[in-house]
Every structure is written in C-alpha cells, then in structure tokens.
Amino acid sequence: MNAIVYYSLGGTTGMVAEKLAQSLSVNSYPIEEIGNRKNNAINIAVGGYQATTEKKSAIKPLQFDSAGIEKMILCLPIWANTTPPAVNSFFEQAKLSGQKVILVLVSGSGKNASAQENVAKKVNAHGGYAIDAFWIQSKSIKKAKPEFIQPQLDDIIARMKKLL
Numbered sequence: 001m002n003a004i005v006y007y008s009l010g011g012t013t014g015m016v017a018e019k020l021a022q023s024l025s026v027n028s029y030p031i032e033e034i035g036n037r038k039n040n041a042i043n044i045a046v047g048g049y050q051a052t053t054e055k056k057s058a059i060k061p062l063q064f065d066s067a068g069i070e071k072m073i074l075c076l077p078i079w080a081n082t083t084p085p086a087v088n089s090f091f092e093q094a095k096l097s098g099q100k101v102i103l104v105l106v107s108g109s110g111k112n113a114s115a116q117e118n119v120a121k122k123v124n125a126h127g128g129y130a131i132d133a134f135w136i137q138s139k140s141i142k143k144a145k146p147e148f149i150q151p152q153l154d155d156i157i158a159r160m161k162k163l164l
C-alpha cells in the first residue's frame, strides 16, 4: 500500500496532495500543526527563521502507521530553502526507517536543487530513502488557482505512475 502525507499552511500543497490522491487512488494524511500560525508576511519572517534554524513545532498525532506503507509520497511546501517546522516534527515522529519516499515539493519559485538536497538529506537522516522528487511552482503564498496547478500535476502524475 502506498500513501500520501502532506503539510500545507496556505492550502496549495493540500490541493496538490488531494488531487494526487484522487488521480493515483492513494489515501492521504495531513500533518496538522497545533497552534494558530497564519499564512501572512509575519509568518514569512517567523516561519522562515524557524525553518532556517531547524525548529520543530507541535503537531497532532499521526493518523497512520508508516510500517504498512510501501512508498510514501511526501508533499510539503519549501520554507527558506528547506522544510517547515511541522515537517521537522513529522520526521521525528514517523518511523521512516527503510521507508521509500517520493517527494513532491511546492515552492513559490519552483524547482531548486539545493532545497531538494536539503529535504532529501533530512529524509535520509531519519532512515528513509528519498527515491525521487517532483516540483510544483505556486508563485505566491496565497492558495494557487487549480488551473495554474493542474498542468504541472498532469505531468507529475504521468511520471509518478511509473514509479508506483
């Protein structure tokens, strides 16, 4: 069984994850941060600093058992070239040992090799194997329009089907 796990603050990565789940017929599970972080300019500074300094944040207990997952599709937004605090907490809580992970990275500016390396290193440092990575460009912190995301997704879905 494969599974999609995602974190989203502004809704774009959530939309990407849900559309992937539907197209690939895979269950999806959110990483839910506890607290009232807002998707605004203040969080760009605060969240960006927290990401840069590898902070973790409180998240709700995970609603799945990673032991039964063959391939995990992990969808996350890039913050300050790396993972948001909630995803850092996910890495601590999930049992990634031996887990094959396919990354779907969402960012304002799109594909970025150093950000991809930063995220893959964290997966691997927690015992997982980042086997591939796909990128979605959102352009803005506001929730992207489906018609902007869908063509990018169509390409990803076609390539991802060959991996699953």
Ligand SMILES: Cc1cc2nc3c(=O)[nH]c(=O)nc-3n(C[C@H](O)[C@H](O)[C@H](O)COP(=O)(O)O)c2cc1C
Pocket: 007, 008, 009, 010, 011, 012, 013, 014, 043, 044, 045, 046, 047, 048, 077, 078, 079, 080, 081, 082, 106, 107, 108, 109, 110, 138, 139, 140, 141, 142, 143
């Ligand atoms: C704190 C913070 C830091 C960000 N840092 C970057 C960055 O380094 N590079 C980039 O391209 N986009 C960056 N972004 C933009 C997000 O990756 C982009 O808005 C993404 O679509 C957010 O996904 P979401 O709506 O699922 O939360 C940042 C956004 C936030 C809130």
